[in-house]
Amino acid sequence: MVAHILKLKLRLLANGFKRSVGQLVGVIIGGVYALGMIVMLTLAAWFTAGESAIAGEVSIIVASLVVLGWAVIPPLLTGVDLTLEPSRFVHFGIPQKVLGPALVLSGFISVPAILTIVGLIGGSLTFRYDPLTLVVGIVAAIITAVMAVLVCQYLTIMATALRAKRRFREFTFAVLFLILVCLGPIISSIAMAASSLLDLVVPIANVLAYTPLGSAAALPGAIVAGNYVQFGICLVLTVIYLAGLYWLVSRATAKATVTPPPEQQAAKQSGLGFFKYAPSTPAGAVGARALTYWFKDPRYAIGVLMVPVLPLIFWFVGNQTGNFTMMFLLGPFIGILLGFSISADISYDNTAFALHVLTGVSGRADRAGRALACLTLSIIPVLAAAILPGAISGEVWRIPGDIGMSLAALLVALGVASVASARYTYAVPLPGDNPMKTPPGNGMRVALTQLATFTTMGVLLIPVIIPYLIGWFQESQGFNYLTLGIGLVLGMGLFFGGLVLGGKWYENRAPELMQAVMLNK
Amino acid sequence: MNQIALDIRGLAKQFGPKVAVDNVSLQVPSGSFYGLVGPNGAGKTTMLSMATGLLRPDAGQALVNGVDIWADPQAAKATMGVLADGVRQFDRLTGRQLVTYSGLLRGMDRDDVTTRTEDLLRVMDLSDDGDKLVVDYSAGMTKKISLATAMIHSPKLLVLDEPFEAVDPVSAANIRDILNDYVKFGGTVIVSSHVMDLVQRMCTHVAVIAGGVLKAQGSVDEVRGEMTLEDRFVDLVGGRANNEGLSWLRTSSN
Numbered sequence: 221m222v223a224h225i226l227k228l229k230l231r232l233l234a235n236g237f238k239r240s241v242g243q244l245v246g247v248i249i250g251g252v253y254a255l256g257m258i259v260m261l262t263l264a265a266w267f268t269a270g271e272s273a274i275a276g277e278v279s280i281i282v283a284s285l286v287v288l289g290w291a292v293i294p295p296l297l298t299g300v301d302l303t304l305e306p307s308r309f310v311h312f313g314i315p316q317k318v319l320g321p322a323l324v325l326s327g328f329i330s331v332p333a334i335l336t337i338v339g340l341i342g343g344s345l346t347f348r349y350d351p352l353t354l355v356v357g358i359v360a361a362i363i364t365a366v367m368a369v370l371v372c373q374y375l376t377i378m379a380t381a382l383r384a385k386r387r388f389r390e391f392t393f394a395v396l397f398l399i400l401v402c403l404g405p406i407i408s409s410i411a412m413a414a415s416s417l418l419d420l421v422v423p424i425a426n427v428l429a430y431t432p433l434g435s436a437a438a439l440p441g442a443i444v445a446g447n448y449v450q451f452g453i454c455l456v457l458t459v460i461y462l463a464g465l466y467w468l469v470s471r472a473t474a475k476a477t478v479t480p481p482p483e484q485q486a487a488k489q490s491g492l493g494f495f496k497y498a499p500s501t502p503a504g505a506v507g508a509r510a511l512t513y514w515f516k517d518p519r520y521a522i523g524v525l526m527v528p529v530l531p532l533i534f535w536f537v538g539n540q541t542g543n544f545t546m547m548f549l550l551g552p553f554i555g556i557l558l559g560f561s562i563s564a565d566i567s568y569d570n571t572a573f574a575l576h577v578l579t580g581v582s583g584r585a586d587r588a589g590r591a592l593a594c595l596t597l598s599i600i601p602v603l604a605a606a607i608l609p610g611a612i613s614g615e616v617w618r619i620p621g622d623i624g625m626s627l628a629a630l631l632v633a634l635g636v637a638s639v640a641s642a643r644y645t646y647a648v649p650l651p652g653d654n655p656m657k658t659p660p661g662n663g664m665r666v667a668l669t670q671l672a673t674f675t676t677m678g679v680l681l682i683p684v685i686i687p688y689l690i691g692w693f694q695e696s697q698g699f700n701y702l703t704l705g706i707g708l709v710l711g712m713g714l715f716f717g718g719l720v721l722g723g724k725w726y727e728n729r730a731p732e733l734m735q736a737v738m739l740n741k
Numbered sequence: 742m743n744q745i746a747l748d749i750r751g752l753a754k755q756f757g758p759k760v761a762v763d764n765v766s767l768q769v770p771s772g773s774f775y776g777l778v779g780p781n782g783a784g785k786t787t788m789l790s791m792a793t794g795l796l797r798p799d800a801g802q803a804l805v806n807g808v809d810i811w812a813d814p815q816a817a818k819a820t821m822g823v824l825a826d827g828v829r830q831f832d833r834l835t836g837r838q839l840v841t842y843s844g845l846l847r848g849m850d851r852d853d854v855t856t857r858t859e860d861l862l863r864v865m866d867l868s869d870d871g872d873k874l875v876v877d878y879s880a881g882m883t884k885k886i887s888l889a890t891a892m893i894h895s896p897k898l899l900v901l902d903e904p905f906e907a908v909d910p911v912s913a914a915n916i917r918d919i920l921n922d923y924v925k926f927g928g929t930v931i932v933s934s935h936v937m938d939l940v941q942r943m944c945t946h947v948a949v950i951a952g953g954v955l956k957a958q959g960s961v962d963e964v965r966g967e968m969t970l971e972d973r974f975v976d977l978v979g980g981r982a983n984n985e986g987l988s989w990l991r992t993s994s995n
Binding site: 489490491492493495500501502504505506508509512513516517569570571572574575576577578579580581582585651652727730731732734735738 | 793794795796797814815817818819823825827828829830831832833834835837838841842843845846847848850851854872874876890891
């Protein structure tokens, strides 16, 4: 039975790759990249063997980071492959004694798990001078990997039970959002402390050695140091942690196989919301629907995650270099980012897009509705980002130029995105899915599409950029007003041009778009 | 008045090596209640997708009330309401918003949309759930609200792919009454279904499709002859396994 479940997992993995060639290529590129990293790590471990006095401590920290990564990233952020989640076996009546180990073992049949094991074993080569230590190191590496996968499975089962509730999903999303916003400051403070970081390695490692994160990895280091007391303690702790975790995972698995999915509390909204205020035209309806989704669907917020983060990052950079020039570029950057955010709109609709195809809504109305919804939400942040830096720094002369440049960026980005999204769709998290989850093997295609879109926006903006830069460097108010004029004319022109061209492409390709979103590609 | 509400002429679609729909032609007369039956994977949904503008056919035409849907999609779609199978709805909208959206997308007048939305919610027995998000609806409720989005513009032709799946018997009876009424006053309905009994009772015409090929079409009595529709269907499709069945699936053998 265990073998059957393992075989099932292997088959699922293989079939996942078969789904599309593009995806396979993406996975291979990602795999080669990860393998490259592992080879580098292994080489580093090989050559620093015996040379570093803190090899033991470093391997504790590396192992702890690996376990921590497995504990945090899959359950909370990316979501794990839950094809074999325990609740799917509810109907089979498999004895718990069999199902537990089978599901735990099947957790190891995944590309990241295998890479983790290989990487950790590679890292243990740092102990290659002493055969006994090397053996202990390799065993410790494997135990660490087991610990990582077990922790991940346990937390995933726990998180899945909670995540089935939409409220909780949206709540975690909000928390993550806050953390990400704070990430800039956190990283820069760590960077400032970097000089003293080396002094911290030993004490931190000493603490981690007694936690589930690093107890196994502490074993080879203890032998090298000749500290057999620590070796003994860590060995006992490792066994306890491992057994305890295994017990927790089996118990959680057992419980999940007999727990029915939780009841949902239905959300209510009385009245028509945005539909009440939007004009009674197809374009107005599309706009109202898009606006509703901007507020109700976390995937939209993820798309514009950078917008509140950008000012913080720029401000921190300015704080550290004493030069706040970057702040003046906030308006154009935010304009482009916000305008670009509608380029995955049809992909986000997924098969609900069928309603647009079936009603025969005109391409222009579809494009205009989506673009105007985004414009309605963006116009105030963009204007604020354009006006405030100039106003705060007292350089009032430059504000017209900033406004012109920023509005042009927003409008041109909306126009280009309106065209691009009528032609290119890509795999996105499904409606109601974890918004952070990226479908695998999609990277290249998305990157190419986005690069092409951004390049097009940049090229189209050149007529505004030139007077803007002249106005900036010559501190000429005349050129700034010229920028404002050109920006508004060019922006409006390309915005409406994008709607018309995008609408035309949309009408020619609506059925093909429909097929693409059905496959989510 | 066009005599043929949906005229499918030689529609064909191939996915890779698999021929999903092979040169199917069928005529759905105006004012008929037309059943489209076939086993799983027969190509019903593929064919209806091509006839409703969701999937571009490799060859062939589909004329909706005389208008070629692939030559003039907007005009053809204006007279047709479709319940597609296996597609999501904009489920972050409430039921009321979704039906309203479907009306406004078709360029209807706001007052008409408002009154018709309330009427549709009432007959679908969803008045109390109109303010709930569609994502929180059950499968049957989602089916009903999707049906409402297909009917709000009072189309001449309704194409319904598996309309009764997951719908409770009371709602199904209500929906049947609505559809019968609609046909009585000149509308045309095409439903696809696996439930032969239902098709035999409800439909005036029927087409049998299997393996992407049209096996029979005509009035229900023509197609079934002396048999029940179900027996005739199994006959046409040739699917009834005549081996011994599952001899071990007998509780008495234990």
